[in-house]
Amino acid sequence: MMRAVWNGVVIAEAPRTKRVEGNDYFPPESLKQEYFTESPSRSLCPWKGIARYYTLTINGEINPNAAWYYPHPTPLARRIKNHVAFWNGVVVEGTREPKPTRRG
Secondary structure (H helix, E strand, O other): OEEEEEOOEEEEEEOOOEEEOOEEEEOHHHEOHHHEEEEEEEEEEOOOEEEEEEEEEEOOEEEEEEEEEEOOOOHHHHHHEOOEEEOOOOEEEEOOOOOOOOOO
């Protein structure tokens, strides 16, 4: 199980993430939404597209723009659409579970 932790609180948890450029991207349904607030910040990656950000708030502490995602990624990055990656003190830990194998 993979976890994203900030200030001792698990803010996202998933059996698998999608790894791109050394970052683990968590599926949107794995986020503990109560800690996330949309940020007005944006940035541009030449091959992934425009990133949007979330600010984290836990126990009154704020971590601005600590998470990012691509709501409309370029075709090359479509596999991470709406998946969320972290930085700025957020620790990603755990072991990715293997993908289920297809039978038949």
